[in-house]
Amino acid sequence: MTDSVRLAKRLAALHACSRRAAELYITGGWVSVDGHVVEEPQFMVEAAQQVELHPDATLTPLPPATLLLHHPADADAAIRAETRMADDPSGIRTLKQHFVKLTQYLPLQAGASGLTVYTQDWKVARKLGDDAATLEQEYVVEVTGELVEDGMKRLNQGEATHGKPPTTIKVSWQNETRLRFALKNPQPGQIARLCLSVGLQVVSMKRLRIGRLAMGKIPPGQWRYLAGYERF
Numbered sequence: 001m002t003d004s005v006r007l008a009k010r011l012a013a014l015h016a017c018s019r020r021a022a023e024l025y026i027t028g029g030w031v032s033v034d035g036h037v038v039e040e041p042q043f044m045v046e047a048a049q050q051v052e053l054h055p056d057a058t059l060t061p062l063p064p065a066t067l068l069l070h071h072p073a074d075a076d077a078a079i080r081a082e083t084r085m086a087d088d089p090s091g092i093r094t095l096k097q098h099f100v101k102l103t104q105y106l107p108l109q110a111g112a113s114g115l116t117v118y119t120q121d122w123k124v125a126r127k128l129g130d131d132a133a134t135l136e137q138e139y140v141v142e143v144t145g146e147l148v149e150d151g152m153k154r155l156n157q158g159e160a161t162h163g164k165p166p167t168t169i170k171v172s173w174q175n176e177t178r179l180r181f182a183l184k185n186p187q188p189g190q191i192a193r194l195c196l197s198v199g200l201q202v203v204s205m206k207r208l209r210i211g212r213l214a215m216g217k218i219p220p221g222q223w224r225y226l227a228g229y230e231r232f
Contacts, residue, residue, distance in 0.1 A: 007033065008041035010051050021059055029095045030057035039096045064120035065098035066226035070218040073113035073204065077221050085218055090225035098225075106132060106210060109191050112139065114207030115215035119226075127232055128210075132185045135232060138209035139181040140174065141191060143200040151198035155179075159194055161187050177203075 011022040011031060023041040025031050031038060032052050033045055045051060071077050079102065081094050102118040105128035119125055128135070148154075155171040169183035179200075181191055192202045208215050211232035218224055 003047040004044040006041065007031065007038060007043040007045050007051065010045050011053065014051060015053055024059050024061075025053060025057050027095075027097055028057070028059075028062055029093055030054040062095065062097060063228075064122070064124075065092070065095075065102075066117065066119040066121050066124045067098070067102065067223045068213070068215070068218060068226055069116045069118060069223040070215055070220050071108060071113055071116045072220045073111060073206075075221075077223075079118060079223055083222050085222040085224045087217075088224040090227040092225040092227070105129065106135070106137070108207055109139065109186060109205055110189055111192075111202075112205035112207060113220065114139070114205075115210055115213075115218075116207075117210065117226075118223075124226070124232075131232075134184060135211040136182055136184050136209075137186060137207060137211075139183075139186075139191060139205050139207050141179045141181055141195065141205045142177055142203040143179055143195055144177065144203055145195075145200040148199040151200075154198050155194055158183070159187075159190055161190075 007026060008019055008022040011017070011025060012019050015022070026041045027039055029037055029039055030053060032054070033043070034049050067079060069077055069079060077083070079099060084094060098120070101120055103125065104116060104118050105125060106117060108114060108116060117124070117128060119128075152171065156169060158167045158169045167184060169181060172180050174180050179195075183190075191205060195202050213230060213232050
């Protein structure tokens with residue numbers, strides 16, 4: 001026999017609230033057991049354990065989260081609490097619910113590193129899906145080789161895709177080996193194909209920006225929350 005009960009039941013009894021309200025408090029990260037936040041309503045607690053409700057606790061539903069990840073090239077990146085950047089400016093509390101049902105949008109070019117977006121928010125998903133053709137993406141591309149005559153002009157003319165005329169893109173040199181590409185809705189492999197067509201081979205690529213949102217100082221392999229005031 002044991003005196004343990006589900007955390008939601010214990011909290012409901014302590015604070016004279018419904019079981020549903022207790023579950024919302026818990027999943028919202030407002031409840032601690034012996035000083036440690038517990039987010040699972042089914043967590044079993046003993047009678048001697050101390051259960052506390054944060055004084056600022058609210059039943060306001062949690063808004064869906066959007067995470068911005070600096071994805072390293074050719075490597076897996078784990079999105080978990082431990083890989084959140086230390087100085088995330090968003091002010092959002094890390095909750096386990098934020099890692100559930102995340103969907104990635106606007107994948108990187110093959111072999112590229114840089115800014116990637118994972119979201120639970122249907123508004124963000126619709127923006128990145130419906131407006132993909134109008135959202136400019138910025139890549140910095142390290143290249144080797146010798147640019148053919150009129151190569152920059154050809155790069156800026158873009159590439160015809162699916163029988164449609166080419167979409168004009170903006171390409172410029174950042175230094176002797178690095179190009180800046182600003183283009184909308186790049187197709188898989190498009191940047192590498194364009195470079196190859198003018199005598200250049202891609203050494204590395206990094207996406208720095210999607211729309212108005214820049215990757216900034218997110219370290220490789222780490223992520224931060226999209227703040228409420230930020231827009232793509």
